[in-house]
Amino acid sequence: MTVLGVSDLGIMRGSRAVVRDASFAVSRGESVMVMGASGSGKTSVLRAIAGLEPLAAGRVVVDGVVIEPGGVPTGSLRRELYRRVGMVFQFHHLFDHLTALHNVSLAPMHVLHRSRKEAEQTAMALLERLGVAARANALPRELSGGEAQRVAIARALAMGPQLLLMDEPTASLDPARRGDLAAILRQLTDEGCALLIASHDEEFVRGCAHRVLTMAEGRISEGSPR
Amino acid sequence: MWKVRFILLVTVACLGQPVRAQTTNELRWGGDAEGGSPFVEADPRDPSRVVGFEVEVAGLLAEGLGRTARFLQVGFTSLDAAAARGDFEVGLSGIEDSPARRSRLAVTIPYYQFREVLTVRDVDAAKFRTLDDLRGRRIATLGATLAYDLLVDAQAKLGIVPVVYEDDVHPYSDLILGRVDAVLLDYVLAERGVRRTPGLTNQSTEVAVGYYVGITAPGNTELRDRMNDILLGAMRDGRLEAIFRRWNMWNEDQPRLYARLTSGGQVEQTAAAPAPPVSGWEAAVRYLPALVRAAVVTLVLSCLSMALAVAVGVLIATGRVYGPRPVRVLLTAWVELIRGTPLLLQLFVLYFGLAVVVQLPAFVAALIGLGLNYAAYESEIYRGALEAVSIGQLDAARTLGLGERQTLVFVRGPQAFRLALPPMTNDFVALLKDSSLVSVITVVELTKETSIFAANIGSWLLPGAMCAAMYLALSLPLARFARRLERTWKR
DSSP, X not given: OEXXXXXXXXXEETTEEEEEEEEEEEXXXXXXXXXXXXXXXXXXXXXXXXXXXXXXXXXXXXXXEEEOSSSOOOHHHHHHHXXXXXXXOTTOOOOTTSXXXXXXXXXXXXXXXXXXXXXXXXXXXXXXHTTOGGGTTOOGGGSOHHHHHHHHHHHHHTTOOSEEEEESTTTTOOHHHHHHHHHHHHHHHHTTOEEEEEOOOHHHHHHHOSEEEEEEXXXXXXXXXX | OHHHHHHHHHHHHHHHHHHHHHOTTEEEEEEOGGGBTTTBEEETTEEEEEESHHHHHHHHHHHHHTSEEEEEEOOGGGXXXXXXXXXXXXXXXXXXXXXHHHHHSEEOOOSEEEEEEEEEEGGGTTTOOSGGGGTTOEEEEETTSHHHHHHHHHHHHHOOEEEEESSSSHHHHHHHHTSSSEEEEEHHHHHHHHHHSTTEEEEEEEEEEEEEOOEEOTTOHHHHHHHHHHHHHHHHTTHHHHHHHHTTOOOTHHHHHHHHHHTTOOOXXXXXXXXXXXXXXXXXXXXHHHHHHHHHHHHHHHHHHHHHHHHHHHXXXXXXXXXXXXXXXXHHHHHHHHHHSOHHHHHHHHHTGGGGTOOOOHHHHHHHHHHHHHHHHXXXXXXXXXXXXXXXXXXXXXXXXXXXXXXXXIIIHHHHHHHHHHHHHHHHHHHHHHGGGGGGGTOOOHHHHHHHHHHHHTOSHHHHHHHHHHHHHHHHHHHXXXXXXXXXXXX
């Protein structure tokens, strides 16, 4: 079952086209990696799917929610989108003023209207599952790169997304942590979550991608870069 | 206002130094041209010159000494301190004779006798004749005057509320507006006030009698004695009479005074004026309760103004970051208007300027004036802080489905507040001190009370030290609290 469908996607930055005619799909339980050099447009594709960047052409469909050219999604479209898509940023962007636990429980409380108790229980369970429960009361600046990333994953998963977007997830990890991350991602796909990951780390990609897309100069193609 | 006067005084004193050494055939005399006609005022035809009866008395003294008179502008409340410092040789500016003044300066014989009179609205003329009739009412006057001492005395006995002004125009305009029920000032000022403001009556009953004198440095008794001789001579040969007739101030009180003085008599001290304190400590003990009360006014006013400034500042900053273009333009213009004009002017406009439309109580006007003024500065801090929150934080909030308002409340606002805290603390301490400006609209806060204290004892040393200690006692705990908050957040 297709969770994400991208067709003829175009993204402009000023008068420059950073992504052109990109078409691909990601299915439930599938892990798809987007590879490519820096500046090839990987992050822009992820940001457009996450509703952070307006589309110049084409369309994006996430489990029936359609994003079309125009401004970034607003109102009910935006709410529907973020019930389906989660994003983990390259630099995590954890909320600086909140503890790990509150980073994870914030959106379920205020967007999904869960009670504080319920939201924090779920958050704690996620942190436990990702192996950072001991750091629940730490502030982001007190976390290591690996810990921060796992909290960021927990934060995205707390909204129960069907599609998880990750931008350069291995950038701040040493080799051992990279193995841990791969294990977490495999677990997620086994549970049916669809993953779209931008990375230029070939070893990591080989270890956990079901399928690889390659980006070069704003164009996307199936298969590993050769 | 006293700050301005103080700066002026210092400037005058500095400029005066070299002049003093060079020009010995000048008689430097100090006065306050803000006092206006008939005392001393800038000549309407040539504002570089001063005119007034005091100018002529100074000329008379200079002539008698074989010198030429040279005027030095000194703020009224600083005249005693400037005389004691020797900034000028004689001070003449409607300066009242008092035991306190005599105890610390060399004072000339009186050259004019005045009566303290009550001014009331025409409709109240039959009702309010004496201070007794005004029990529990608000009476306006100038600080550091005999009238003020009389009112402080009446405060204890009759529950009268003295309302202190810094100029002699607004007591009368506020009387017409009903902000006060009477004005107690000397006859010369009262006559001028009634002429300028229709609808007012000067009561014929005199509340007290006082005298205008010249003041010189305490050690300068030789000059003082020579000036006394000149004044006595001028009383005998009619030159003083001619001066006061020219200024329409001559009345039956003066010949009696002159006759008494020229026949070797003395004038009796005004009963209501408090005796000078024996020591600095006694003065400190006497004024401490008033200073503490004034410090409470300063603290309450500052806290409420800051709360208003923060609330309005947050609204302005939010409007400038999130609002549509017309709102942003309007708010920017407002901020620039407030930041680009002096707080003093804003207070005047709020209290006196708007009085014809809405009569704000002085404390409320002070609170609004300070609050809105600081709101403009706060809003710039918050706007800067909101814009300093990284775009990554906002993207993260967005991808979690938080709306704009939720992002502001739960993510951007709290982070911006942490960034804004140090400059906010700074501003609060600044506001605490700027609150002294509200004395121009009759709110007696710590600095005003201190200047009254200083004027009464003729020295800034002890009052200044006590005032500084109180400001520090207010601001230091605040700075400490803010630092602790910052540390907690930084961990």
